[in-house]
Amino acid sequence: MATQIHPTAIVEAGAVLGPDCEIQAYAVVTRHVTLGARVVVHPFAVLGGDPQYLKFDRATASRVEIGAGTVIREHVTINRSIQSGGATRVGENCFLMASTHLAHDCLLGSNVVLANAALLAGHVEVGDHTFFGGGAAVHQFCRIGEGVMVAGHASITRDVAPFLMVAERDDVIGLNAVGLKRRGFSRAAIAELKSAYHAVFFTPGNIRDVAAAQLAAQAWESAEARRFLEFFAAGKRSFARARRAEAAEASE
Numbered sequence: 417m418a419t420q421i422h423p424t425a426i427v428e429a430g431a432v433l434g435p436d437c438e439i440q441a442y443a444v445v446t447r448h449v450t451l452g453a454r455v456v457v458h459p460f461a462v463l464g465g466d467p468q469y470l471k472f473d474r475a476t477a478s479r480v481e482i483g484a485g486t487v488i489r490e491h492v493t494i495n496r497s498i499q500s501g502g503a504t505r506v507g508e509n510c511f512l513m514a515s516t517h518l519a520h521d522c523l524l525g526s527n528v529v530l531a532n533a534a535l536l537a538g539h540v541e542v543g544d545h546t547f548f549g550g551g552a553a554v555h556q557f558c559r560i561g562e563g564v565m566v567a568g569h570a571s572i573t574r575d576v577a578p579f580l581m582v583a584e585r586d587d588v589i590g591l592n593a594v595g596l597k598r599r600g601f602s603r604a605a606i607a608e609l610k611s612a613y614h615a616v617f618f619t620p621g622n623i624r625d626v627a628a629a630q631l632a633a634q635a636w637e638s639a640e641a642r643r644f645l646e647f648f649a650a651g652k653r654s655f656a657r658a659r660r661a662e663a664a665e666a667s668e
Contacts, residue, residue: 452484468519
């Protein structure tokens, strides 16, 4: 089908819409937005609005970029970047449910799901295939790895490594085993991830050093285990920890 813009929708001059998009009634797509093919924008969503940043100069040339096949439900807000030439980016085939918010300079991978009222502050990075439960909130500059399951109403203030489940306030509660199986990961890959998980979270010492040592100590056959361990080498924030690991560390 051709791109559809419903009555009462607002699409400003300068917005770029890919083929077969649908902009439903009362949605707003500002001139700062680029949509890929087959993007659906539901009523009262606002894409490309100014960032909620007190020092922002509205003359700044920045954008929002939405990947193909993404669905944006009612009352979603996605703010443009605070950087000249910068962009807030959403990957392909994402699903942003009602009243979710992406602040300026967020970077979402593909196949990411945000349930109702999930909130991401500025500069948050999210890997592919990650799910946020309803009402989850993420502090600015956090990194959330691929394949993570964030529980509803969780408060995330630290980086979360790939393939984990996290709840409450930065509490890692294990590997996202169901998600790994649904994506078709092999038993061998899942077994290696379990081994890497236990090595990182239940070995005393600095978590970055522990992960680096694990990478150097053995040849990890699965790319997933290597990506999990490599995650700890980057970023500037601390890491969400498994509860037992934190308890053991506190008792030393």
